[in-house]
Structure formats: C-alpha cells, structure tokens
Amino acid sequence: MKRVNQFDVRPRSEKEREVFKRWLDASASLWNETNYARRQNFLEDDKNVWDADTGSLEGKYKGVLSSSVVQQIIRKNSEAWRSFFSSNKYHAGKLDEKPSPPGYWGNEEDGRVLRTYVRNDQYTIEYGKRSRLEVPIGSELKDELGLNRNQRLRVEVAGDPKWSGEQNRLEIVYDELAETFRAFQPVTVDDSRLDSPLASEEAALDVGANNLVACTVSTGSQLLYEGRSLFEQFRETTERIAYYQSLLENQRESSKRIDRLYRKRTNRRDHAQDSLVRELVERLYDEGVSTLYVGDIKGVLSTHWSPHVNEKTHNFWAYRRFIDRLEDVCEEYGITVEGESEAWTSQECPKCGEREETIRQEDSLTCPCGFEGHADLVASESFLRQQNNAVRPMARPVYLKWNNNEWREHHNPPSVAVETTANEEYTDQSTTTSENIALGDSDD
C-alpha cells in the first residue's frame, strides 16, 4: 500500500534557493523538450515516439540536473506516454473524446511548472531536530555552491512524516503562490491490516459548479466539497486581469503584472484541486473503496448545466486536469476509476424515482412526493445506485471547505438562501465594477 508524506523544503540561503529553483526549472524544461520531441514523432506516420533522441537531451541537462535526475524525468515521461497508449486502447469505442497525449509542464501563459523527480535510492531524508533532505544536483550547480563532486545538495525540511516504509520516487514542486518548495514522498507501507482484502466498496462523484465535488460511498458516507469562496477568488483575479488589461494601450499585449495574476490564479486553483483529490482519495481508501465512478466527460459538459455554469467549470475547475489528477492518485491507492454516463442522476428523486416532475433549484432538489435534498449529493447517490444496488442508508454528510491551505470539515451545510444570490452573480458578468477592483487590489 502506498501513502504519501508531504514536506516543505527550505533552502538555507538565497543562493541555495536560487540554485534549487534552477534545478527544478531545468527539470521542467527537460520534460518539455522530451515531450516535444516525442509529440513530433507521434504526429509523423512513419516515426515512433520511442525513437526521439533523448540521448542528446541527457548530455544537455546532466550538468545541471545530474544523470540520475535526467533519467528519472525521461522515464517519467515514458510512463506518461505508455499510459496514454494503453488508455487509448482501453477507451477505444468507449469514450466520445479521445485521451490526449502527455502535456507540457506549464504553458505560455503561466510559465513552466517547476517540478522534479528523484529516484528512490538517490535521495535521503533524515528526521529529527534538524530534518533534512539530500538530493543529487549536477556538477555545474555543485561548482556554484562550492560542493565537491561527491556531495549532494542538503536542504532543511519541515513537516512530520505521517507514514513510514520503503521510500519511492520523490516529487518536488515549487508552489509559486506560497513561494514554497514542497516534497511528496510516497512510501510503501507494510501494514497488511490496513491493506484490506475486503476492500470492495464503491463510490460515485458528482462534479459540480458551486460544490466542486459531491461524493457518495456505498457504505453510506457522503462528502461535499464546497467551492464557492474559491471561485470568488478566481473571479476576483479574473476581474483584476481584465482591469489591468484595459489600462494597456495595446490590448493584445500583456504585462508582467497581468502574467503574474494569471499564474497566481492557476496556481491557487491547482493547489486546492490537488489537495482535494488527495484528501478525497485518502478518505475513500479508508472506507475500503475499490471502484470510483465519475461522469464521462461529454456527459459532464452537457447535462443540466447552463452555458455559464459550464464555462465556469471548464475554465475555473479545469475538469480534464481534475480527472487526470484523480486517476493518478487513485492509481497510487489501487482504486479503479470508471467513467460512466450519469444521465438523469441530477433530476432523479432518490425516494420515488421521479425524473420529469422534480425541481432542481440551485443546491436543492424537490419532488412532488415530498422529498427534498441537496441536489449534488442526491445526484452522486443516484449515480452510485445506477451502478451498484448494495448502497447502505446514508449517514450525515461531511462538509468540507477550503481555507486556502487545506480542506477542513465544517459542521453546518452551506446555506441554500445565500447560494441563490451568489449564483445569480456568477451568471451576470456585466456586474463587474471597476470600483470593486480598485478597492479589492490587495496583494493576496
């Protein structure tokens, strides 16, 4: 069984920090070059992605990254391509949308995602009064820091290891928003009690607009991840971008400030999304879930949502990215993700099965038979029941809210009355006022 320890990585000086950043940046650059070469080959009929010349890239990057890190990045990219090819085969004729080839780390708008991977036997973490991490860097960087050839870069780490066991490949990411380096250390935990052979529960997700994820587990548990404040922040940043854009003489241009806002917006969303996925999957794992149902992408983007809500989920919640992350993390925990049609689930009364006469209004679903419930939770429950007859009676839902750092449990459900007003605002983009923007111009 795999579990993940998370740490903050703290370089001890400005110089070390700068070197560390370059190390991650070169890793991202290597990933992108490797991926580009393979994508080029992929597009040619008579070429093969595995023939791309990664040897010359190795030569180019090992001075900064060290050979072992170079090999890890290329290997990680190979894994991504293999998984793309196998999902292509698997989904043939099943999904309406073909999976796309592995993507780049970052994009033109937001810049590169600073990230790297270190092989399991190439790093050490020591815990204690002064917890520290040692990683391999290339000779060029060693020279700059005055390290000798046999030394590795040593940095401080903060955070408690939740899990112990055999260490796997380490992932390090720079969180631009928090200006922090984070390390993720998967460990194989040797605990056969937790690794239950009875893990045969199932769960279903409803991915929504106001509530990012509603989930029902066959054990009777329900989870609701509330996304309103997160979306408010996203929208506020979007407004600020529009405002600064309007100040530019040539509106096709951008500025450093605008670029920074874009990056901030994306990083903030990604941070919340990644945390949500991990927090959710750990809970499902603890419940003994072995299969997780999600709506297939076409269904998700066409069903009950209005065009505005659709756009919101697309741009803001980045559904495709969300599913990719979910699949990755589920794989880590041995949970299978299945895409299924969730037709009708958002309109079906769980009590009497009525579909035509139910009324869905914002977060509530009401039925002439007298049933009233939370629309997204009901949808995830109906979705699960379509796949699995053995769903137990529902317990009280767990509500989770994002506090800009982690998802926290809240005792009270989100208020329906407030939601109605907030939701109307979403659909009216014209209410944007420059006054709000000027006042809201804090450095968040």
Ligand SMILES: [Zn+2]
């Ligand atoms: Zn009913």
